[in-house]
Amino acid sequence: MKILVCISKTPDTTAKIAFTDNNTKFADAGVQFIVNPYDEWYALVRALELKEAGVASHVTLLTVGAADAEPIMRKALAIGGDDAIRVNAESSDSFYIASQIAAVATEGSYDLVLTGKETIDYNGSSIGGMVAELLNQPFVSLATKLDIAGGTASLSREIEGGEEKLETSLPLVVSCQKGMAEQRIPNMKGIMGARTKPLAVKEPVAVEALTTVVSFEMPPAKSGVKLVSADTPEELIRLLHEEAKVI
Amino acid sequence: MVLIFADQADGQIKKSTFEALSYGSKLAAQLGTTAEAVVLGAVDNASLEALGNYGVSKVHHDANAAFNQFDAQVYTKAIAALATQAGAKVIVFSSNTSGKAVAPRLSANLKAGLVSGAIALPDTSNGFVVKKNVFSAKAYANVQLLTDVKIIALSPNAFGVHATGGAAAVTAVSLPADGGKIKVTAVEKVTGTVPLGEAELVVSGGRGLKGPENWGLVEDLAKAMGASTACSRPVADAHWRPHHEHVGQTGGAIAPNLYVAIGISGAIQHLAGVNRSKTIVVINKDPEAPFFKAADYGIVGDAFDVVPKLTEAVKKLKGIA
Numbered sequence: 001m002k003i004l005v006c007i008s009k010t011p012d013t014t015a016k017i018a019f020t021d022n023n024t025k026f027a028d029a030g031v032q033f034i035v036n037p038y039d040e041w042y043a044l045v046r047a048l049e050l051k052e053a054g055v056a057s058h059v060t061l062l063t064v065g066a067a068d069a070e071p072i073m074r075k076a077l078a079i080g081g082d083d084a085i086r087v088n089a090e091s092s093d094s095f096y097i098a099s100q101i102a103a104v105a106t107e108g109s110y111d112l113v114l115t116g117k118e119t120i121d122y123n124g125s126s127i128g129g130m131v132a133e134l135l136n137q138p139f140v141s142l143a144t145k146l147d148i149a150g151g152t153a154s155l156s157r158e159i160e161g162g163e164e165k166l167e168t169s170l171p172l173v174v175s176c177q178k179g180m181a182e183q184r185i186p187n188m189k190g191i192m193g194a195r196t197k198p199l200a201v202k203e204p205v206a207v208e209a210l211t212t213v214v215s216f217e218m219p220p221a222k223s224g225v226k227l228v229s230a231d232t233p234e235e236l237i238r239l240l241h242e243e244a245k246v247i
Numbered sequence: 248m249v250l251i252f253a254d255q256a257d258g259q260i261k262k263s264t265f266e267a268l269s270y271g272s273k274l275a276a277q278l279g280t281t282a283e284a285v286v287l288g289a290v291d292n293a294s295l296e297a298l299g300n301y302g303v304s305k306v307h308h309d310a311n312a313a314f315n316q317f318d319a320q321v322y323t324k325a326i327a328a329l330a331t332q333a334g335a336k337v338i339v340f341s342s343n344t345s346g347k348a349v350a351p352r353l354s355a356n357l358k359a360g361l362v363s364g365a366i367a368l369p370d371t372s373n374g375f376v377v378k379k380n381v382f383s384a385k386a387y388a389n390v391q392l393l394t395d396v397k398i399i400a401l402s403p404n405a406f407g408v409h410a411t412g413g414a415a416a417v418t419a420v421s422l423p424a425d426g427g428k429i430k431v432t433a434v435e436k437v438t439g440t441v442p443l444g445e446a447e448l449v450v451s452g453g454r455g456l457k458g459p460e461n462w463g464l465v466e467d468l469a470k471a472m473g474a475s476t477a478c479s480r481p482v483a484d485a486h487w488r489p490h491h492e493h494v495g496q497t498g499g500a501i502a503p504n505l506y507v508a509i510g511i512s513g514a515i516q517h518l519a520g521v522n523r524s525k526t527i528v529v530i531n532k533d534p535e536a537p538f539f540k541a542a543d544y545g546i547v548g549d550a551f552d553v554v555p556k557l558t559e560a561v562k563k564l565k566g567i568a
Contacts, residue, residue: 131355160263163431225545236560237561238560
């Protein structure tokens, strides 16, 4: 069984968010980039666990991005994976990216495509569902557990106020979140080995984007905290009731 | 026509749906067209007619039992068929757990541009531009939908529920329901509390509470307010509280009307999960806690001293002392 893990390059969780070029571009100067945490901690690590358990035979990492995404792919390969593919295209519209992933998944006949539940920059939570539709495969979103035995996948997924357990067949697309696996810190052997793992570059298939980002903006600034003395906590409750009108 | 996906579970329309309906009907008024809803699976007629209270004139209902369990692939086919047949120009979802599974599939199926996590009605002065949360709600993006048919998945609690009164006409429809490959084997619900993602009031605790034995402080205040409880990541990781209560970058993202943070310093990863809350209250003994910068109200003080007094004040306010 072959697994394709989709990897996105995102700004570090603590990066300062600002925009340039008349608010049309993320200001990336001095920003450290990381593997999108949901892709790394949950999708990638679960794929590696399935391989270690003898369920999967091969784990390929895939990103859609320019050459500057390669250091991120090496970071991901340091955690694990047999090889990697980069589709050489600027990452933009979700449908465009999903179409690239679907093309790679079809060509390589992968049995399982894993994504993180969303990227921490665009927060689209859209890629997995689009890929599944393009491949005409079942899709389990926001999954917290994934096991595979005898060609059947058993999963848990988040629903409002709880969890749903379900079974489905392969091939399959899953978006992964907390619960699926635990973060792994790459060791020196992994980091050294990642340098020589194959990283193929493919040219994108021609697809029309369905959306485009016109501009970014920052939320209105908070007017500042109103402090209430610890000696009169009941004053806070009065403010919440009469001023903020939330209780 | 604006078509709104009215999501149900166990025959009950989900709360997030009322917000999506309110949004969809406002959008229809803006575009000078009608708002209609689609419901898949068994729901009683009175509940269907009541959707008119949120501005839709018509409800398309397919009661096929195949829809009683959720399969994004099957739901997508059905909604795509109806949208095409009924001539929907915009399809609206709540960006809840079903919306996150179906809206992207439908986008790929219909080749219709999707904006997920939308927080406002579109600006149609120059095309069709929808504002959405990005960078974990630390910024917004204005997204242009380039296609004739458009899909909007609304960020929960971003728009609010607006009841208008009225009843909808219910039309029985028969949509494709085949090809499902998912079999639901069990559903485990956390009982007794409002689902965190749907809660209007949330009281949350962090490491400042020192241990699980002190959680009564959080629970008592939450109970007095009628709030749900949540926690920070270190608390969930230490198993003081169950993981489903964890809010933050890697846990759940919530947007209640009121978020009360007790003994939580306010690391940027925690803020990413709660910064869409309308009112934030921070109680922390450290005046330098970063959370105060993101708060609307705060008390610098010892939670063990302050919180019981807050609970008493809430009880007094509500006349339950």
